[in-house]
Every structure is written in C-alpha cells, then in structure tokens.
Amino acid sequence: MMENQAKKLKRTITLVRILIKYGFEELLIRSNIRSLLSPSATEADSFESDGEKLSFNVYERIRMALEELGPTYVKFGQAFSTREDLLPKDMIVELQKLQDKVEPEALDVRGFIEADLGVEPDQLFKHIESEPFASASISQVYKATLKNGSAVILKIKRGGIREVVASDMLIMKDVAKLLVSYSEVFRKVNLVEVLEAFEKSIFHELSFLNELSNIEQFSRNFNDNKDIYLIKTYPELSNDNILCMEYVDGVKITDKPVLIEMGLEPAEIAARGLDLYLTQVLDHGFFHADPHPGNLLVLASGQIAFIDFGTMGSMMPKDKEQLEDFISYFIAQDARRLIAVIKKMAIRFSIPDETKLEKDIHDFFNLLEGSSLHQMDVKEVLSKFSGILNENEILMPEHLYLLVRGIVLIEGIGRALVPDLNIIESLKPYILKIALARLSPEYLQKKGIKFLRTMADALKTVPDDLVSIVSKLNSGELKVVQEVRELPALQERIVQGFNRTVFAIVLCGVWISSALLVLADKPPKWSGIPALAWIGFAISAVLMLILLISYIFGKKPGKKI
Known part of the structure; x- marks a missing residue:
C-alpha cells in the first residue's frame, strides 16, 4: 500500500509539472488537483510554465501534454478522439493526432525470452532480430524465425508498464472525482463511469494471455470463412509478457494504389472488410474494437487479416438482440420503439421530458431524410445521435461505445477505397436477415x-x-x-x-x-x-x-x- 502511494505521489508531481509547463495552472487551481500532493512535495518542486509551449493554441497544448504524460494518457485521449458529441471539433482534430509510438528501449531479447519462458532461445528460434520493427507504449515487436522456417513476431511487454498504468489510473480517478464535484459538465458526460470502462480496457490490453485468448476465439468464430486470413498463434511460446504469433506479410487496407497493382478491386475489398466487421458484430457478438487501417492487412489472395487483438468488444446474447432491435427501429425510423429499446440497453438514464426526446429523434430522422445517402457521414450521424443521448444523461454500456468507434473507423476505411460508400445501405441485408430469423x-x-x-x-x-x-x-x-x-x-x-x-x-x-x-x-x-x-x-x-x-x-x- 505504501509503495503504491509513493508511486502515485511521484506520478502526481509529474502530472502537475507537465500541466503547468503547458499553461494549465488555472485548471489546477480550479479543480484543486494540487490538493492531491502533500505540502512538502509542492515546496520541494518548483513548477514553471514553458513560454515556447504557450505559443500553441489550447487544443495543441492538450495533445502535447497528453503525449508527454505517457501511454495511459495517450490512450485515454485516443479513446475520446471519436467523441465529437462531447468535445469541440478542433480538439477532436488534435486528439486524432495522438500517436501510440515511443522510442524503443534497449532490451536483450534472447535473455528476456530465456528468463521469462525458461527455455534456451536457440532451441526454438533460427533467428531473432535484436532491434524492434515496431515500438508502442505498452510493447515492442520483434521479427523472428522458428527452427522450422516459419516467420513469426514476438510482442514483448515493456518493463514496469503495468505499475506505471496502475499509478496513472489512481491519479486519473482522483482527478475525475474532483472534476465531477466542481463541474456539472463532467458529471453529465459520465466521466467517472467512462474512466472505469477505460481502466478495464487498458488492463485487458496489458495482458497478453487475454490477447491470445481473443485471437483464438476470433479464429473459432471465422473458422469456415474464406474471405478472412486467420493468424496462427504459438501458445507454447507465449505468456502474460510475451506473445508469439505468425508474421503476416500484407498491405495496409487503405493503400489503394498497391491494391490495384496487386490486381485487386478496391470496391470488393471495401465490401469484404465491411461484411467481415458486421459479421463480427451482428452474428458473433465479439468484435475488433480498434479496426484502424494499420490493423487490417490485405494479402495477395484478397483475404483480409485483422491484427492486434488487445481490446475486443463483447456482447451477451441479450445485448446482441437489443442491438438488433436498435438497428431495426433506427432504419425503420420508429422513434417510440427506439426509445424503449434505448432504455433497456442503458446502464442509467435521466430523461426529463420523454415527449421532447421523441421529437428530437423525429427531427433527427427528418434531417437524415433530407440528406443524400452517398453524402452521409456516419461519424457525423452517430455524433448527432450521441448528443441527443447525452442531453438526457443516457449512459450506454461500454461495448456500444467500442462499437461506435469501430463503425466510424470501418466507414473511414470504406470511403478511402470507395468515396461514395454508404454503410447504411450495407446494413439493410443484415436487417432482412434478422427479420427472417425472428419469423422462424x-x-x-x-x-x-x-x-x-x-x-x-x-x-x-x-x-x-x-x-x-x-x-x-x-x-x-x-x-x-x-x-x-x-x-x-x-x-x-x-x-x-x-x-x-x-x-x-x-x-x-x-x-x-x-x-x-x-x-x-x-x-x-x-x-x-x-x-x-x-x-x-x-x-x-x-x-x-x-x-x-x-x-x-x-x-x-x-x-x-
């Protein structure tokens, strides 16, 4: 307990120093964040603003502060980078610039494998590259070759990262409580609940055994689907700190010129990717939570490979059925039934005027009717609808926020390949399938x-x-x-x-x-x-x-x- 408090104090001092460096001293005063520090700590450290940093606008300074604060804050910022219903557009633009890339740390890969797996690397590997080909805040990734000639990658967790994230989360929860108590705005956006969901998500991502289990379940779900390439894993060479899996030699799905050079049709790839994602959501109830272009690779065969399964969305049968109802009523523009199913799905809601809510949803449908389908931006549609939910303090379960993020990313991929792609039209065959299944x-x-x-x-x-x-x-x-x-x-x-x-x-x-x-x-x-x-x-x-x-x-x- 004392050790945790010492780490928390150290990280709090770092937080205060960086916030002041980027000109957020007024926030510290208003929210009383300095109260988290002991008097001796504040006296021992002098905090000064950086004049050069203050030349940037406030949203740029927020992004720069998050990057300097490290992995927990970067990932938290990324989680809010699609919440246009909550944050100003200029801030969303800055949050979308957040990169989960850091300088690689020196690591004796062979020594780490021997110590962590208890095996001599030369008995299993023909070759292991000493320098990582990818470096993120949580892990570093190395290419290797097994004795049988199979190309693999080794994902190795950074030393001490769990402790850093744990101390960051303690501070963030304290800060969230202070902000909620000082501002009605933070209470209405359910900041404490959002932070709890984020904490669960990031600790899942820290567990490579959890990621291994996700890959195996994902592969079972798509076992008979020829449109997807399923990555092979090596459980015997994996644990909570090391994940060994097949190296996939593919092209980023949004690299349209290369796809055409490979003889592939971008429109077909876009339709295939969208279909695979909708299958995950509506059929399996288990879906990739971060399907950005770097996590979807296209092989020469035209198959699509999903990579990076650290965070997945998961729904119980009841959740999946409610989502089906939600989509059906949304497409049918049935506001009354839509409100009823939203109440069933919500963790908490406080609707001051249900008649006004119904009218707002009808107005929203009228807005959609007046827009050209091929010009419709799903991100904007979801943002406007989320705004209606937020006005009524409707808190939805975590898997729905992950789903919204996934749909926005997938639609962005589709539009990069086919500019006039309409995801709403793509949903209609699934709605028909759901309706027929419910009449069986x-x-x-x-x-x-x-x-x-x-x-x-x-x-x-x-x-x-x-x-x-x-x-x-x-x-x-x-x-x-x-x-x-x-x-x-x-x-x-x-x-x-x-x-x-x-x-x-x-x-x-x-x-x-x-x-x-x-x-x-x-x-x-x-x-x-x-x-x-x-x-x-x-x-x-x-x-x-x-x-x-x-x-x-x-x-x-x-x-x-």
Whole structure:
C-alpha cells in the first residue's frame, strides 16, 4: 500500500509539472488537483510554465501534454478522439493526432525470452532480430524465425508498464472525482463511469494471455470463412509478457494504389472488410474494437487479416438482440420503439421530458431524410445521435461505445477505397436477415417457451406473496390507506386486463404447439407442413384477431374467469 502511494505521489508531481509547463495552472487551481500532493512535495518542486509551449493554441497544448504524460494518457485521449458529441471539433482534430509510438528501449531479447519462458532461445528460434520493427507504449515487436522456417513476431511487454498504468489510473480517478464535484459538465458526460470502462480496457490490453485468448476465439468464430486470413498463434511460446504469433506479410487496407497493382478491386475489398466487421458484430457478438487501417492487412489472395487483438468488444446474447432491435427501429425510423429499446440497453438514464426526446429523434430522422445517402457521414450521424443521448444523461454500456468507434473507423476505411460508400445501405441485408430469423419456427418456439417459463415462475410466487401480504395486514405491519374513485370502473379494467393476460397465454400455447407440430413432421401434410399445424396456426390467427378486437373496442375476449 505504501509503495503504491509513493508511486502515485511521484506520478502526481509529474502530472502537475507537465500541466503547468503547458499553461494549465488555472485548471489546477480550479479543480484543486494540487490538493492531491502533500505540502512538502509542492515546496520541494518548483513548477514553471514553458513560454515556447504557450505559443500553441489550447487544443495543441492538450495533445502535447497528453503525449508527454505517457501511454495511459495517450490512450485515454485516443479513446475520446471519436467523441465529437462531447468535445469541440478542433480538439477532436488534435486528439486524432495522438500517436501510440515511443522510442524503443534497449532490451536483450534472447535473455528476456530465456528468463521469462525458461527455455534456451536457440532451441526454438533460427533467428531473432535484436532491434524492434515496431515500438508502442505498452510493447515492442520483434521479427523472428522458428527452427522450422516459419516467420513469426514476438510482442514483448515493456518493463514496469503495468505499475506505471496502475499509478496513472489512481491519479486519473482522483482527478475525475474532483472534476465531477466542481463541474456539472463532467458529471453529465459520465466521466467517472467512462474512466472505469477505460481502466478495464487498458488492463485487458496489458495482458497478453487475454490477447491470445481473443485471437483464438476470433479464429473459432471465422473458422469456415474464406474471405478472412486467420493468424496462427504459438501458445507454447507465449505468456502474460510475451506473445508469439505468425508474421503476416500484407498491405495496409487503405493503400489503394498497391491494391490495384496487386490486381485487386478496391470496391470488393471495401465490401469484404465491411461484411467481415458486421459479421463480427451482428452474428458473433465479439468484435475488433480498434479496426484502424494499420490493423487490417490485405494479402495477395484478397483475404483480409485483422491484427492486434488487445481490446475486443463483447456482447451477451441479450445485448446482441437489443442491438438488433436498435438497428431495426433506427432504419425503420420508429422513434417510440427506439426509445424503449434505448432504455433497456442503458446502464442509467435521466430523461426529463420523454415527449421532447421523441421529437428530437423525429427531427433527427427528418434531417437524415433530407440528406443524400452517398453524402452521409456516419461519424457525423452517430455524433448527432450521441448528443441527443447525452442531453438526457443516457449512459450506454461500454461495448456500444467500442462499437461506435469501430463503425466510424470501418466507414473511414470504406470511403478511402470507395468515396461514395454508404454503410447504411450495407446494413439493410443484415436487417432482412434478422427479420427472417425472428419469423422462424425455432425462434418463435424459443421465445414462446421463455415467455411461458417467465409467466410460470411469476405465478408460482403469487400465492406466497398474497399470504405474506395478508399476514402483514392482519398483524398490523402493513396498512393501506387509499381513496379510489370510480371503483367499479377500476375493477372492470383489472378483470379485463387479467382476462386478456390469460387469453394471451392460451394464444401463445396454441402457437407454440403448432410450431412443435411443424418440427414433428407428421402426415397428412399440405405444402410440406402437417395439417394439424395448419389448424393450430388458423386457431391462433382467430384468437389473435379476437384479442386485437378486444383491445380496439374494449370488449373482453371471452367470459370472466
């Protein structure tokens, strides 16, 4: 604990020095960040602004300060580089300049491998380059050749990087709490929650075993897809500090002239890349969270290889289904249902005026209608929609923010290859696929059984709940004081609602039974479907019609129960 506090204090002093160097002393005073330092620390260090640095505008100075503060702050800035709904455009431009590239540090690669893996490098490798061909804030990457002649890369974690990130995160969380307490703006953008999601993401990226697991799951998902090249990994030569995988000799996906020289059609490559990404999101629910051009390589065969799996987006089946609903209602421009599914998806929301929210979304749809599809910028569309969510303090789960970033990057790649690419049009086949899947007997059977189980579980608890309520009423623990006007009308509505619920359960039962009969495949048949199933579906249709009429005209379906 004392060691962590000492590291935190040291990094805090560095933070204060750099902020003052770039002219942000007023921020320190307003947010009281200096309170994080002990008096002895502030007296021992003199902080002075750098006059040369102050000649740059404020957004340039923010970017330069983040770069000097190191990997944690650079990655945090990169995470906000697509949040045009939150930050000024000029600041977004500067954040997008942030490069996760640092000078390589001296490293005895062979000695590191021997110490960390416990094996003699010459037993496994024919050759290992002593200088890295890529150097980032978290790791350095070296080319090597295995004894069997296979070309591989060795991704080696920088020494002490986990400790640096851990101390940075402690400071950033303290600063976030101060900023939230001093400014309503930071509270509304959910700064603390955003920072928690970022912390989770960066520590996942620090674990090479986590990245290895991501690559293996990604490969299983695309096992039968010929359009993608799946990178081979070497688990026996990997651990939490070293990741060994196949070296892929490919071309950056946005290098259009080289693609044409290779005899490849840029439009086909763009369509293939978009299709592969949408497959990850809508089919697998497990997607690459940073698909920038440097992480997508094109091989001579036309296959696309994704690299760098440190951060992935992941969705549970429920999340994926809600995303499908969101996309369907968005494309259909159904504002009311869109708001309903947003509430289900949100971690937290505070909608002051739902009617205004619905109107804002309708206005947003009208704006889209008035724009030419081929001129539509997905980044701008998502930014405007995120702005509507932020006004209502709607906090969405982390995987959605990762998805938005991914879609913006993929659309940028597509437009670099095909200027008039329209990603909205590309989504429509997936919407049709989702709609057809939800009309299948298997899906209806699954949802019907789930509904009946939910109802059965609810009904099981009703007797016990009633007994408990009556017991509390008798003992005087629970008292109900309520004035009910127009009681007969209220009783009528309650009975009517109960009747409709029971009627709906019967309707579901008949529909599910009919679907099961389809799967049973028993004669006699008509158009390939058993006659009994047709009868069941017909009864279901009649019952549905009666139920709809009862809702429209206020009549009860059947006698009172």
